[in-house]
Amino acid sequence: MFSDKLKEECGVFGVYNNDEFDTARMTYYGIFALQHRGQESAGIAVNNQGTILYRKEMGMVSEVFDDVVLDSLKGHSAIGHVRYSTCGDSLRENAQPLVVKYTKGHMAIAHNGNLTNAEKLREELEAQGTIFQTTTDSEVIAALLSKERIKVNAIEDALKEVMKIIKGAYSLLVLTPHKLIAARDPLGIRPLCIGKKEDSFFVSSESAAFDGLGISFVRDVEPGEIVVIDHNGLRSIQTNTEKKSALCAFEFVYFARPDSVMEGLEVYEARFKAGRILAQEHPIEADVVVGVPDSGLAAAQGYSVEAGIPIVGGFMKNRYTGRTFIQPSQELRELGVNMKLNPIRSQIEGKRVVMIDDSIVRGTTSRRIVQLLKDAGALEVHVRISSPPVKYSCYYGVDTAERKHLVANYMSIQEIGDMIGADSLGYISEDGLLESVKGNFNFCTACFSGDYPVK
Structure with a gap:
């Protein structure tokens, strides 16, 4: 399909909710504000007392979700995703968040970006017996996380090891039964930021998604940073970043909403x-x-x-x-x-x-x-x-x-x-x-x- 515009990437939004407001609806409004970043599919995954409930489908946010669906997604933490396919076909099974079960339990993943070594990693994992259900590089990340998680005590430790393996651009959200984790690639190519409202934390591709929800912008996630949010609050893990940062210039030219602030610049x-x-x-x-x-x-x-x-x-x-x-x-x-x-x-x-x-x-x-x-x-x-x-x-x-x-x-x-x-x-x-x-x-x-x- 030929067009005269670069295609939007994807948008991610996460909530770790310690208040009483509706987590699924907050996530809905968050990804609705990010609709410009992807119009092919939309999805929300919610942690309901250790069980991950989710809904994802082809279409715009308002087409995928209604009051009945949102009422069924109860929980205290959630991640949402809007997608334009830059890696993987435009199919329902490639919609995100990606929900997976593995030896240590289950998790949901939402990803904005592309891995430059995804094909090589997929081939290596398949040779070791991994079976893939989608054609996205997000599932490659999930497979690597599952594999590394068996070796360590915490999912964030597994993510540290995965970030040594994957190459390219990613802003990543991982939802587990106990935590919301955000990570940004070592060069910060794709944007990601943190917000707060009372005792609840939020993560978004763009700060504009916070504004209409009364969420205060806290800061950008740093290149190479892993942010862990749980009942104890927020803590940061900084991984090794050997090169200078390299935020995509087209965020400012075209992709981002004009009311967003990235790296201190509107x-x-x-x-x-x-x-x-x-x-x-x-x-x-x-x-x-x-x-x-x-x-x-x-x-x-x-x-x-x-x-x-x-x-x-x-x-x-x-x-x-x-x-x-x-x-x-x-x-x-x-x-x-x-x-x-x-x-x-x-x-x-x-x-x-x-x-x-x-x-x-x-x-x-x-x-x-x-x-x-x-x-x-x-x-x-x-x-x-x-x-x-x-x-x-x-x-x-x-x-x-x-x-x-x-x-x-x-x-x-x-x-x-x-x-x-x-x-x-x-x-x-x-x-x-x-x-x-x-x-x-x-x-x-x-x-x-x-x-x-x-x-």
Whole structure:
């Protein structure tokens, strides 16, 4: 299925509840707030006095859960997951949380990311007699945990050993009959943070999931950190991290909600600053600035402020259509773009337009959006992109195309501009993007540079 966007990864949310409020519903609202990170499947697993109850299914959070289902999921701790398949097929059995039984009991696992050595580990485990029920690398983690748990006294000790074996990107939640455990890969490629409400603790892919629930943000989980939450509270185990951190830069460009805070930086602030830098690097004479909803809007506001060109609401977005990439033919995909975005003619007609978007992957959707603006009467459409050209595939939990399908891999910027029908095209530089997220954290920019932090 071809599309012009990188696919969302996954979202995880966990609760260790010492209060009386409804654990399953808190988890429901948590993953509902993370719906943008995955729309293929959703699931919740709850610890009910030592028994793990769960429900997972293909579909959106609101489609998978209703009051009857949530009322059946009683317990004091829970983990939830929304999924877009970056590893493993789009099938019900690959939905998470993954619930497994083994010699020491049972556990549930929710995982965001990709292991770069999953295939090799799966082959080794199968040779030793392990039988797999899914095609996800999350089950590889579960199998390794089960194997290591037999040798040690506590699940967190087993996880320490597993983290020495697995390579790649992961934010991981493990629910057992007695504990909620969170872990982040040694480079911190995928995000994970901790929240607290009264005596209860929460873990989430993004801080925005805390805000509507009255949960106070505590801190980010550190790269390589294992966080153990049980009846005694929260404690931290720091594993060895040999390299610099490498949070995915696309969290700030596209994936995360603008109201989330990661590593001390608000996502909206980073996107706004990227727009200002984009205006400095690629100025143009124009009448209006238009942002492509939703992730292009903050950068468009920054561009407008820096360039002194008024921003207008150029598109009406229909939020009730499916994502364009799930359509079965190119004709239907293009029709999906028309149904999802409709230009507001009064703001466009007879004007020179600067169109701000977050990325171009294959170019097909960008070409269609440019054409929509010109059909609405735009005299000129100058496209500005708030990320550098995407030239390399990601192997850390983002579903990019094969490199041969990435338009920036085989076309110059001028050729891409001509292909999408733009009057001019400019991308933010890699230095400009890094300036927009400047702080005390290092970032993975492998999809732009080809410099992969994990082999």
